Amino acid sequence: MSDASGTFAAAAAWEIDDCWRRIGVQGDRSCPELETHLHCRNCPTFEDAARGLLDRPLSADYRAEWAAHFAGEKAGETDGDEALAAVVIFRIGEEWLALSTSVFEEVAEPRRVHSLPHRRNGIVRGIVNVRGELLVCISFATLLGIDKDAEVERRDRSLHFERLVVIGRANGRIAFSVHEVHGIHRFRPNALTAVPGTVGQAASAFTKTMLAWQGRSVGILDETRLLDAIDRSIA
C-alpha cells in the first residue's frame, strides 16, 4: 500500500537483525543469552524477530485477493447450523475405512495378542491386555474379507503406524488391529455418496456410504451391522 510508509513508523524499521547468524547457534555462539536459553529458538529476541515479519507492508493485491475470497460463498457451507458427522478413518491392508466416533473408545499401541486354545480359526485372534483389561482381539481383515497382505506394497514407508483400536459395543469392548489410523474426520452429510452398485470390494457388505477424503473414497462402515456380525462371530 502506498500509504503504509507514513502511518506506521515501525513498518520502515522491520529490517531484521539476524543476531542468531552472527553470535547465535548459526554463528560463533558468543551470545551471552545462550547461557540461559540454550538455543536461539528459545530466545525472546528471536521471537520478536519472527513477529517482526508480520510488520511487513501489505500489497494491494493481497488485500484485493482476500476481499474477493471473503466475498464468495463460504467453502463447503450450505447451512451454518448443519450438524457435522464425525468418523475415525483408518486403514487395513489397502482399504481405507471409517467408523463412527460414537463406537470408538480408544486407540492404543499395538501389543501382543495371546491366542486362545481351539480358537485358531475364524475372526478371533486371541486376547489382548489394554491397560489391565483383557479384551477379545478380532481380525477385521478376516471379518471384512480384506486382503491383509496387500500392505506389502507399502514397503516404501519408513514408518509403520500400526495401532490397536478398541471399540465399544452393548456387551463389552472389543479390540482389533489396524495398519494405520488417520484420526477423526468431520464432514457434512452432503459429502457422502452412495456405495456404487458394482463395487467389488470385500468390505462392501458392511459399508454404509462412501466419503470422499483426500482424493480417496473411504467406506463408512455401518456400526450396527458390524457389531452384530462381531457378536455372532465370537459367540
Place this chain on the structure above:
Amino acid sequence: MLFLMFRLGRDRYVLDVEQVEEVLPFVTPTVLAGAPHGVVGAINYHGGPVPLLDLSLLALGRPSAAVLSTRIILIRYPVGEGETRRLGLVAERVIETLSRDPADFVPSGVEAGMPPYLGPVAADARGLIQLVRAEALLPPALRDILFRQLATSP
C-alpha cells in the same frame, strides 16, 4: 478464559474471544460515503455486508497501518434481545491470544475519563493489558445509523 490481543499504538488491549467470530486479513473495504468517524467502510463477508470500524482511528485518530499483522476482528455485536450483528474491527498486531483468569482484570481507577468501550485492566511483566468491551464500542446513535444504512442498501 481466552482473550484475543491487539494493539492501539504501543498499548495492548484484549477482547473476549466469546464475541469473536473470525479473524480476517485486512481486506480492502468498500467505502461508505459519509459514514461517521471511525467507520472505514463495509466488507462483503460471504455475501453479507459487515461494517468495518477502525479502532486506531477511533482511539488514536490515525488509521491502522497497512501491514500484515493488521487484521480484521469479526465480532458478534449485540443489538438487543439476544440478537447479534457482525461488526468488523480493524486492529493492529492481532497475532496473539492470551489466557487469563477474568478476575485478574481490575478497574484501572480512571474509568470516568476514559472512552466508554474501555474496561478493566490486568497486569503482566510488560505492563498493563486493557480489556475492551465490544458492546460499548459504538455509541447508540452511531449504531443506529450504521445498521440502518446497511439494511436499506440494495
